[in-house]
Amino acid sequence: MRIPSAAPTRLGDDEAAAVRAAVERVIADGPWILGPEVESFEADFAAYTGLPHAVGVGNGTDALAVAMSALGLAPGAGVLVAADEGGYAATAARLVGLVPVVMDVARSGVVDVATASAAHRPGVEAVVVTHLHGDAVPLAELDAWRRRHGLALVEDCAQAHGLRIGGRHVGTTGDAATFSFYPTKNLGAVGDAGLVGFSDTSVAERARALRQYGWTDERFRPDLPSGRNTRLDPLQAAVLSARLPHLDARNLRRRELARRWRDALAGSAVLWGDPETTVAHHAVAVTDDRDGLAAHLSARGIDTAVHYPHLVGEMPGLSAEGAPTPVAASLARRILSVPCFPELTDDEADRVGAALQDWTPRG
Structure with missing residues (x-):
């Protein structure tokens, strides 16, 4: 038998049983859009990572797009992205009317102050750092550098669930942290799912509105620009809650x-x-x-x-x-x-x- 490069449907017996029970519960009890399952996973994941606020969305790319929109970057602003990040952050930037500006990487394979400085230019308002392949970007110097330049920092943690440096989970340094739960991720759903985390309450509230058309005070009336339909599915939320302890x-x-x-x-x-x-x-x-x-x-x-x-x-x-x-x-x-x-x-x-x-x- 060939050995696959990835096998997301392979689960241990206990984990598989927990996933099946979660799916059956949601199908039987509902609701099937947002609701308690989503709220429970958001709370569980926030507690696990140390993020003050967690907002479930439809996938990891939407998490990046919602993060950039919620942070209020100016239309047409530049966003620094790593040249090797796979195109996900750059795609999200384009989706919300921003311009991806590529950074080279250091010989370690991830960005650092030198590569960010070389790519920085007028009109850039944010930098996205990707913890690529599950490896941490060294953030201390980079965080100090971006603060000196007044840049927002988004940590793309799509490949780094559970990664802690000095006891601190990645994603808790920047203004926003984004996660994908694509089935092959370290914490995977049984389809597409994502989440964006924030430290600022008002930015998190804005993100909650943006994930559902930009509705704030009244349903069916978008109050915010760049709203979209990207709600975390309750079935996926229940699966992720079941898998998180593993x-x-x-x-x-x-x-x-x-x-x-x-x-x-x-x-x-x-x-x-x-x-x-x-x-x-x-x-x-x-x-x-x-x-x-x-x-x-x-x-x-x-x-x-x-x-x-x-x-x-x-x-x-x-x-x-x-x-x-x-x-x-x-x-x-x-x-x-x-x-x-x-x-x-x-x-x-x-x-x-x-x-x-x-x-x-x-x-």
Whole structure:
């Protein structure tokens, strides 16, 4: 049997039973739009992360769009986004009338003060930092820099559920934190779902209105611009509440697998990121022989993926602006994601580890 690059439908028995019970409860009892299930998950997730306010939305991209709208950025303002973020933050910026401005990344693969400073220009009002592959962006200096320049900070935590640095959950430094619960995420729904968190009460209240057409005091009358229909589905909220207690254990398994792959690749390739500041959403090998590694693993029945093959500046529909991004371009040609999900069996893990260990790069 081939080993998939991801397997979101694999769940442990206890977690699967909790998910089935949650689905059956919502179907039987309702309501089927917003209501107590959504409110309960918002409260649970806020308590888990330490976010003062959590607003459930339809997906992670809408979370980014609602965050940017709720923060009141001026129409046409620039938003700094990482060149390698997959296009999600840039898409959200375009959806709400903002201009994505790409930043290169440091050799660590994530943005820092130097790359943000190089891309910053007049008209930029916000910076989105993406904790890519579940690895934390070092925020202390970057947060101080953006405050000096009067920029809003949005943390894209779509791949970093449960990631804590010094006991503090990512997403609690910026003005807004966004999460996707796409099925393959560390905390996944059984469809699309998202959430945006805020520290400011008034901004959170604005976001709650924006997720439902911009209604505030009266239904059927949008009072705010950029309103949309992006309500978190109660069924997905119930599933996420059922799965949340399992998240830390699942992240521990991901980190254990990533450490194993790091050791197996020693001498032939490196594994992306810092093992001390990750929840290993992806385990990304970085090698000059990406095609050779993919072929080697495929021949042994192991699927792989590339996250992400195209940079934001290479996506015609986004019309992103900004300077060249040579470091991000170099990494995009050299990255390969190998299986790293919690339900990987011990036998499968042995196969992946052995295949990585016996690979020799060409050249």
